[in-house]
Amino acid sequence: MQLPYPYPLSEIKKLIPVKIITGKSDNITGINEIHKVVEGDLSFVDHPKYYDKCLTSAASVVLINSETVDNPQGKTLLISDDPFRDYNVLVRHFRPFIPIQHNISPTAKIGENTIIQTGVVIGEKVQIGNNCIIHPNVSIYNHTQIGDNVIIHANTVIGADAFYFKRRPEGYDKMLSCGRVIIEDDVEIGALCTIDKGVSGDTIIGQGTKLDNQVHIGHGCVIGKNCLFAAQVGVAGKAHIKDNVILWGQVGVSKSLTIGENAVVLAQSGVPKSLEGNRTYFGSPVGDARSKMKEIAALKQLPDLLKRSRK
Amino acid sequence: MQLPYPYPLSEIKKLIPVKIITGKSDNITGINEIHKVVEGDLSFVDHPKYYDKCLTSAASVVLINSETVDNPQGKTLLISDDPFRDYNVLVRHFRPFIPIQHNISPTAKIGENTIIQTGVVIGEKVQIGNNCIIHPNVSIYNHTQIGDNVIIHANTVIGADAFYFKRRPEGYDKMLSCGRVIIEDDVEIGALCTIDKGVSGDTIIGQGTKLDNQVHIGHGCVIGKNCLFAAQVGVAGKAHIKDNVILWGQVGVSKSLTIGENAVVLAQSGVPKSLEGNRTYFGSPVGDARSKMKEIAALKQLPDLLKRSRK
């Protein structure tokens, strides 16, 4: 998330018990986890495996649990015994949870000719454009941004928290989300869909994209323009799906991968890693659809082949 | 959809910019897309590939983008440069979107001993029979018809729009839905299910059928009597599933196919084309369950077979 103004590290130090190793910046303009970090941001790292990635990222300030690290870019370091915990303190400070007191928050902005049906709940600082229809019992969490000509069907949930936990000896510790959901113009979202907010960046549904019912889009996904996702598709966190991609029913997409433009993934397929565009895929895990069909045809002959091979 | 009375084509001409080629009828009694068309209907076709199908269908009046077609039954033709667009204009005229102003529309009819729990939203002209229970936060769109002794669990959505789009160079163009959902007597529908309305005909859930939670039924499906669908089953548009069919958990069924009576489809299977009744199926794509089990057993021996074949 971006902060409304540059925030001095002297103020940060009052929020979390860190030692400051001065470096390239003495303020921050945003906080972000490592996948979404931009210049001016504070980010955090708590495992030596990722020190290097974080210290060569775009972050200006790094919250870290080691003082003796290779810091080629001279980033400002905030030394903490528990960067994950302290990062969560900052998220809670800059984006506190605000309960929803009304069906439609008085801080929400709703455009012209937009119809909000009965039972819809709209959180703090939500923005909805013109000519939208939000069907009954939809729940929209704080800070969601929705463009023009958007239709959202009944009981869909926009902006629930990222499913992101750190395993501690005593159980799972939740990473608090401060990202948003951004839904561009001309999007239609079916009934009973879930689109989670980003952990620190934004989940984006591109212009003209259409989602059928019961689709799940995880935290921080970026979905391109004019995509078509059939019912019960699930996309895990931070996947990047480019323009004009078609996912048929019950397809599952793993996290942090890319699907290229114009790719088509046939029903019930599972996508464990990135896919090139302009091709058709099938299977769990997916492969080229035509190859998979050949494998399926071949498999039918396997019991006989085994019988013959035994003779 | 059926119109309340025969509607003269001279009036249709005021709604959409068409040239009328007179033929067997000078009025229409309904509008329907090609899969659901009955005598008296206006239907539309915009691709030469389907001209023949439409011109030999039961339609009395055809909205079409060519004047020079083979018209053996002498149907009345309405010549349009964009039949899809003009059909949508008619849908919007005959079934305008009416926002839901109350939790329960004053035009809804609700039977005796029917319990409507808190947070339920019931649209225009919905009919619900006797002795039903509609659990909290269910959303029922306009024109839905529900029989007697029906139970619908919480947060389910009945009658959302069909997921049906035409690809245009500039993006997807939505086909407006004017069909309904009809739920017959003694049906039970789980929590968080979606049953979409038909594009122009009806989606029907047959008497005595039971759906578990998170089941999706696409637009225009006809589900028989005493079917049992386990949790997270998804059925695409216009599938016809006959009586006493059992679909186990997470089964996916493709569009516009038929599953015969008493068929059983085991969990997580995918049904890409029609299935005969009275058999048990498994796999994605499905086959006879016993054959599939043999293939799975054979596949376990394949790595060894390959090793041996290399020697």
Add this chain to the structure above:
Amino acid sequence: MQLPYPYPLSEIKKLIPVKIITGKSDNITGINEIHKVVEGDLSFVDHPKYYDKCLTSAASVVLINSETVDNPQGKTLLISDDPFRDYNVLVRHFRPFIPIQHNISPTAKIGENTIIQTGVVIGEKVQIGNNCIIHPNVSIYNHTQIGDNVIIHANTVIGADAFYFKRRPEGYDKMLSCGRVIIEDDVEIGALCTIDKGVSGDTIIGQGTKLDNQVHIGHGCVIGKNCLFAAQVGVAGKAHIKDNVILWGQVGVSKSLTIGENAVVLAQSGVPKSLEGNRTYFGSPVGDARSKMKEIAALKQLPDLLKRSRK
């Protein structure tokens, strides 16, 4: 379910038309179906195949459709021509359906610092602990128990009826549910999840467990502590999933099985029978993940092997 006090069989006889064969008990302290029965309970059996199981169970009183059975423990028998029907009569008597009249029932107990967002519906005798957040439009059925520090995201449904039907010649007959859902401390449940109540016992979500969006947990499941279930996982009735189990996205788990501690089941897998703990699984049906990966790699070579074998 447990009754608040020992209930004399002379009173039971006024509710259902049974003949009493006196035995070890002349009252009952609970009613339970056979999988959940404990001492003092009345249970029922209506098929000779299960007579023995029921008559050697912990039940003190057995509702049964045969007088001439081997009854080694001298249980009290209630002879009925239709034990299923009569059991349902008792469930309806002891746990009558009470409609929800308010958003939050006056009989619900809600702890300190717990936030109930707009549109949430909370049924009769629900208990919610301290420091919980219940997000908008969640529906919580009667008798649910929720611990401390629990987060439930929007439009989730807790405590809907078990999907449990008896096939009769005239259609499906519903087994009424009198169990509860119990959610322990520190659990987080995503948006649009369904957790069904037990048929007669409790569905339990163990302390510290986290469910992503659109997860379905069937009736009477017992989920351990610190489990992690990704989006769109479905677990059928009475599954027992032990501590620290991880189920990735769209996994399906069949009914009445056990998954051992620390097991990991990869995305889209289907679990048809019990799994040992401390291992990683994949496939539908699942096997050891590494073996399955070898099978998938081998299958890619099968079309070529078949070609060669034909020569």
